[in-house]
Amino acid sequence: MTTRDKIKAVALTQFAKGGYEGTPLSAITKEVGVTTPAVYAFFGSKEDLFLSIFEDVLSNHYHSVKSAIEQAQDGTVEERLYQILRGAFTYHVSQEEETIFYKRAMMFPPASLEDKLKERFGATEEMLTQEIRALLAEGIAAGVIADRPLDDLLDGFLCLMDGLFLQLLYYDESKFEHKLQNIWKLFWSGIAGS
Template sequence: MTKNKIKDVAYKQLAEKGYERATLSSIAKEVGIKTPSIYAFYKSKEDLFMAVYKDLLQDNHRHIKSSIDNLTNGTVKEKLYQILEAICHYHLSQPEKTAAYMKFTFFLPPTLNDEVKETFSEMEEVLGEMLESIFSEGIRQGVLKNQPIDDLIASFLCLMDGIFLELLYYQHQEDKFKRRVEQTWSIYWNGIYNDHEKAASSDEQSKKKL
């Protein structure tokens, strides 16, 4: 379908050239249509690239949700780690989409500033709902320290942002990137894990042995 082909070419050119150099004329040429034909589907360049950006975000979140859905019986720790693992796998296995997403993230066109932020916030809310369920479960089970859910969600989202930035630095050093993720995850989990529960469990085990 021409509309989807236009979007596919647009995100590829965004990844390769950046927003400013990815022109409607160059996109139309690669698709094999006249430039005015794009306006039958998108009212402007900004409209086209917002559609591309929304697709990138939705594709990323679908990948994360699918990974979590496959862990319905997993522990809280496994579910949280699976989110990070899903993100890393997605970006490492989709270099072109990741490059396009980075161009939007770090070289945001001023004309799209407000709309991009609003779209990102909407997608973040979807992820936040997923995290709220996992963190609430962890607190109920006593696995996590009893902290405000909003604080836990914010901390995890910041962890994700940090990992994404590491990917920018080490995208061509996959082993080093994965090692950084493991190191960061270990420190993060130890920070939210309810070690008092662990200590209480150990004490109970010791008493049983006496």
């Protein structure tokens, strides 16, 4: 593992835990075992380091969601929606720091990077939204989902995902699988067609 990668890995962890402003470069480099100016051999600035990690996380997030969607090509609409949810959270659980980094950056971006970040979030979220919307529409057409306005159903699903994410921050992984299943069941009962 190169120093560059070590810096990124450690920085990811520390930014996730302490936030951008709460994490001095010195804390990162100390853990890597290198002096602070070494960062500047690889990144133009602290902001650049952050953005570089951000791009990775965004990309990973995007691909993990995408692959979860693709792996859920077969099965009923219910199974596929659940696969998406589960896929997202499998990634979240296995890449806990990335997830926290991602959500923190999204919810409370460092002031100086706010614009740049918000812009980039759009695309990824859009993709996920589209896919879910399509699945929900399919469910309605198939009669397995109640015929409500599509946007309402979508809001519900996104609300579910967000809620689950927040709970991820508080509860540990072990209890999570059960929660996921349970909450999904409740939600599906709510949207299922008669």
